Amino acid sequence: MIREILVYPNKLLRETSKEVTHFDVHLHTLLHDMYETMVAKEGIGLAAIQVGVPLNVLIINLVDEEGYQTVENLYEMINPVILEKDGLTIYQEGCLSVPGYYDEIERAAHIKVVYCDRDGNRCEEEFTDLMAIAVQHEMDHLKGRLFIEKLSYLKRKKFDKEWKKKQKAGK
Numbered sequence: 534m535i536r537e538i539l540v541y542p543n544k545l546l547r548e549t550s551k552e553v554t555h556f557d558v559h560l561h562t563l564l565h566d567m568y569e570t571m572v573a574k575e576g577i578g579l580a581a582i583q584v585g586v587p588l589n590v591l592i593i594n595l596v597d598e599e600g601y602q603t604v605e606n607l608y609e610m611i612n613p614v615i616l617e618k619d620g621l622t623i624y625q626e627g628c629l630s631v632p633g634y635y636d637e638i639e640r641a642a643h644i645k646v647v648y649c650d651r652d653g654n655r656c657e658e659e660f661t662d663l664m665a666i667a668v669q670h671e672m673d674h675l676k677g678r679l680f681i682e683k684l685s686y687l688k689r690k691k692f693d694k695e696w697k698k699k700q701k702a703g704k
């Protein structure tokens with residue numbers, strides 16, 4: 534079912550998520566609900582904490598060349614760990630927990646990740662481009678960090694001002 538997405542500055546988003554130890558029907562239900570929620574909100578990535586569940590679970594489903602978001606391209610990563618990262622890349626990121634705000638964020642261009650799939654099988658993959666960015670963005674959520682915390686001092690001030698104005702306008 535579609536779950537509520539926590540929005541900044543909800544304190545829960547700052548929680549550090551815990552390792553998954555049971556690869557059971559509850560995990561599979563969470564993954565299903567995360568997918569339904571992410572697709573309904575037109576997202577391409579979501580971490581479990583964003584639906585209020587502090588577990589090391591994230592999903593990413595990029596759009597393909599024809600512009601379709603298909604389940605064939607869905608990645609479900611449980612207990613992900615970045616083994617290597619190098620290079621630098623900048624991309625205008627957005628987040629379903631910070632709706633309507635986008636900004637240039639610098640991240641590693643290439644990463645090597647080890648994670649478990651929904652059945653607990655260990656997977657190891659290397660990513661570049663948008664997948665590398667998305668994995669790093671979602672893994673920050675598992676540490677309670679939002680992309681706006683990586684903004685420069687001035688850009689963060691701009692964000693805070695904009696955000697307050699939006700909250701006042703009750704948008």
Ligand SMILES: CC(=O)Oc1ccc(/C=C/C(=O)NCCc2ccccc2)cc1OC(C)=O
Pocket residue numbers: 574575576577578579624625626627628629631632633634663666667670671
């Ligand atoms: C108003 C509003 O909510 O705008 C949105 C903002 C963000 C998003 C989705 C962001 C998202 O999926 N981020 C995943 C992390 C990520 C960021 C950059 C590159 C890779 C991965 C969707 C929005 O809604 C619509 C209709 O576009």
Ligand SMILES: [Co+2]
Pocket residue numbers: 627628629630670671674
């Ligand atoms: Co996000």
